Amino acid sequence: MYWWGPFLLIATFFVMEFMAWATHKYIMHGLGWYFHKDHHQVEPGFFEKNDFFFLIYAIPSWLCIMLGMMNNNYIAVWIGYGIAAYGFAYFLFHDVYIHRRFKWLRNIDHPYFMAIRKAHKVHHKHLGKAHGECFGMLIVPKKYYREAKRSFAIKKSKS
Structure with a gap:
């Protein structure tokens, strides 16, 4: 295993926060509003058109991992893993914890999560x-x- 692989995964994960911010601000709230609108203006059903944006990150992650493995380019593989790790964190934080689309991770009691x-x-x-x-x-x-x-x-002092 290459010593720099996990470092590259973590660096990619953190860069993805800024990529997600830019995509959200300039694409989802710009030209991609058609797909993102139902996330702000709730419509019936479990799935949203907004779920389409999953592909914006899943496809590059998959391509980096697959093509990197096929060509022994482990830099691309670790970048793909970093994108996938961010996607998993996004799913847990955004869809599970924040929007409660699933019935787990509901009672996390910590200031960071409250923020x-x-x-x-x-x-x-x-x-x-x-x-x-x-x-x-x-x-x-x-x-x-x-x-x-x-x-x-305040909450802790009352209990």
Whole structure:
């Protein structure tokens, strides 16, 4: 195993947060609004057109892993793993924890997770594609984290 592989996976994972932010702000709330709209303006059914964006990251991840393995290019393989790891984290945080599309990970009691939910709620207060804020997922604006820490401390002191 190459010593740099896990480092490349972790670096790719963190770069993906900024890629996701840019994609969300400039594509989903831009030309791709047709697919993203039903995520802000809830329509009936389990699946959303917004789920299409999964392919934007799944295909490059799969291609990096598959073509990297076929050509012994392990840099591409580890980058593909990093993209896949971010996709898995996105699924757990966004679809499972924040939007509760599945019935697990509901009772996480920590300021960081509370801040993530708050920032996402602020993002969703805008039903249209304009005037959005908080486009990232894992990096939370400091004001929401500070607010969550205060709420958490108050909650703990009452118990």
